Amino acid sequence: MADLLLLAALLLAVVVTALLLRWWLLGRRTGLGSPEERATYATLHTASLAAPALRGGLTADTASRALPYLRSLLGARTVGLTDSHGPLAWTGGDAWDQAGSVVADVLDSGRPQASGHVIVAPLTVEDRVVGTIVAVDDAPSAGLARTATEVARWVSSQLELAELDASRTALMEAELRALRAQISPHFIYNSLGAIASFVRTDPERARELLLEFADFTRYSFRQHGEFTTLAEELRSIERYLVLEKARFGDRLRVVTRVAPEVLNVTVPFLSVQPLVENAVRHGLEKKDGTGTITVVAEDAGAECVITIEDDGVGSDPDTVRDALSGRTGSPSVGLANVDERLRTVYGNDHGIVVETGVGLGTKVTVRVPKFAPGVE
Structure with a gap:
């Protein structure tokens, strides 16, 4: 009997709560329905x-x-x-x-x-x-x-x-052209040199590298769209590193950790690959022995956090500041370009963050909102 009374009391409480909630909602609707509010809406x-x-x-x-x-x-x-x-x-x-x-x-x-x-x-x-x-x-x-x-x-x-919006688009296109002009010749020269070294000793390997080179350049020099998916950008990075490993051999190690949830996140075209190229060119080329590049893309709530880290020779922080300011003579040609484009798209809070020191390697962090107005 006590159990039945308790059950009845609970049911009554639920009914009363439901009626009060309905009354409150109706009151809210009535309050939002004045002629002035309807006209404003x-x-x-x-x-x-x-x-x-x-x-x-x-x-x-x-x-x-x-x-x-x-x-x-x-x-x-x-x-x-x-x-x-x-x-x-x-x-x-x-x-x-x-x-x-x-x-x-x-x-x-x-x-x-x-x-x-x-x-x-x-x-x-x-x-x-x-x-x-x-x-x-x-x-x-x-x-x-x-x-x-x-x-x-x-x-x-x-x-x-x-x-x-039109000015931003024109700026993005101009910066992409500048990026291609600055970075691609160096990479093309080294890649073709690496491929040529396999032509006689390992023709099948040379053929595979040529196909990777063709796919990479097709992506890098495409003429439409200022945005891409992180998955496409990572595929381009994979091709780039395959070509660089052909040149470095066992000296180059690559570690990749990517959360599946962020693969479809939209990012500015060529916003990550230049940072990886920068790590190879200025972090590992000058290092003796084996070097490691780690590429990580993590799900961080409303953002995707991408880090590119190398255990190379590192850099003087003042040199990095010069690179980000775009000063003439800075060796890291891609840093200022990527930083500027990220700030143009997402605002000043989303520029790249560089942690480095001489002999300490370099870590570059990019935070990309999963959803942003005008980004698609």
Whole structure:
């Protein structure tokens, strides 16, 4: 009997808790459902729908995709976007005949203007007028004029972000070209020399190395995409080390530890391989006897942590600082390039960290967020 009473009490407690939770949730929903809150939500939601198109820059295509949402924000009969040369797209009808002269004045003055049924506000990027937003209504009000100005400012902010993205992409491409120009000739010369040494003594080995060399160079010189997966980058590193082991023989040992969870993490293209090449060139080439390179990729919650460590000759910390600053004459040509690209993509908190000392080897650590805006 006592057990039944206890069970009944527990069931009652569960039911009461469930009812209280439901009441609390309903109260929360009611609190979030005031006209002002619904209007705020609708505005932010509509703006978020327009943002992806505008982040593509100001073109006829992006204007066409963004305009339905901008028209909803403005509540005007007809809305258009222009660049500095003329109209890009309209929704609700073409009003260029009415708006053309006003648009020209706004492009020239950089200030919002209204004339008759037409309201025009400038779109600016870094103080440059790059276009306008046009609102046409049967009875335009002062409220519509203020709204058009605010919407134009928001559109301008999205266009500035688009320009920053384009600048970042151009910078990344330029740095990749510089990296290939600086690092690849040295590696190609050494690899071909190693392969040539096997042509007579071990033709099959020479053939295998040539295939590895072809796959490595195909990856390194590909012309599309600024990002890749960590798995692809590690495969390239494996090919690179196979070629270097052909040159070093038993002097080079390689240890690799990779967590399967991080293989699909997206990383900047050629962001790890140059660090491995740097370890070989500046850590092990000058060392007598056997040298070891250890490549580790670990799962660290929201980040992937990659370390490249060698037990080579090490370096003076001041020399490393010179390398990271990109000063002329620094031997570690890849360090500054990789560091700059990582900071460009992920922010200043994600540059490379180098631990080294003369005769103590070198350890380079890279922390890559598993998910980051614009990285895919």
